[in-house]
Amino acid sequence: MRKELAIGGIALVLLLSGCGSPGASGPASDGGDSGYSAPSSDPSGEASEPAASGADLMVAETSLGEVVVDGKGMTLYMFDNDTQGGDTSACTGACLQNWPPLIASGDEPKADGVTGELGTIETADGKMQVTLNGWPLYYFAGDSAAGDVKGQGVKDVWWVLSPAGERMAG
Numbered sequence: 001m002r003k004e005l006a007i008g009g010i011a012l013v014l015l016l017s018g019c020g021s022p023g024a025s026g027p028a029s030d031g032g033d034s035g036y037s038a039p040s041s042d043p044s045g046e047a048s049e050p051a052a053s054g055a056d057l058m059v060a061e062t063s064l065g066e067v068v069v070d071g072k073g074m075t076l077y078m079f080d081n082d083t084q085g086g087d088t089s090a091c092t093g094a095c096l097q098n099w100p101p102l103i104a105s106g107d108e109p110k111a112d113g114v115t116g117e118l119g120t121i122e123t124a125d126g127k128m129q130v131t132l133n134g135w136p137l138y139y140f141a142g143d144s145a146a147g148d149v150k151g152q153g154v155k156d157v158w159w160v161l162s163p164a165g166e167r168m169a170g
Contacts, residue, residue: 116165
């Protein structure tokens with residue numbers, strides 16, 4: 001029984017650990033598939049359908065205050081290992097299982113209540129990932145309902161964003 005609990009505890013730590021670590025270089029990895037499917041997903045597990053509100057981004061009140069969410073209210077995150085304003089994501093491979101990207105619903109990302117600068121970068125498979133103030137945006141596999149913020153602070157590299165597109169630490 002203790003061995004099973006220890007293995008279960010290790011699995012939970014791996015799931016919640018996210019990918020990457022401060023100062024890490026090269027592709028980040030999280031250790032495997034969490035079984036997560038993004039809120040609006042295609043068979044690849046990436047968000048691709050238009051958001052319920054018609055906007056890719058909007059603002060919602062959470063336990064952390066007002067944060068940026070998708071059109072269905074699912075919290076979005078930035079990754080410190082990304083380069084702000086860069087043209088690629090540092091979250092690749094297994095990292096994407098726990099941190100799927102927000103894919104733009106059209107040619108230009110749309111926002112409701114978000115004041116930061118919107119943009120996109122191309123993913124490895126040719127889709128357009130939404131950026132806010134130059135930060136690529138991601139979902140967290142551990143968030144199961146609108147307003148969840150369980151990805152906040154994971155490994156001290158994953159953060160929610162304010163409506164102005166500023167990182168909200170703490």
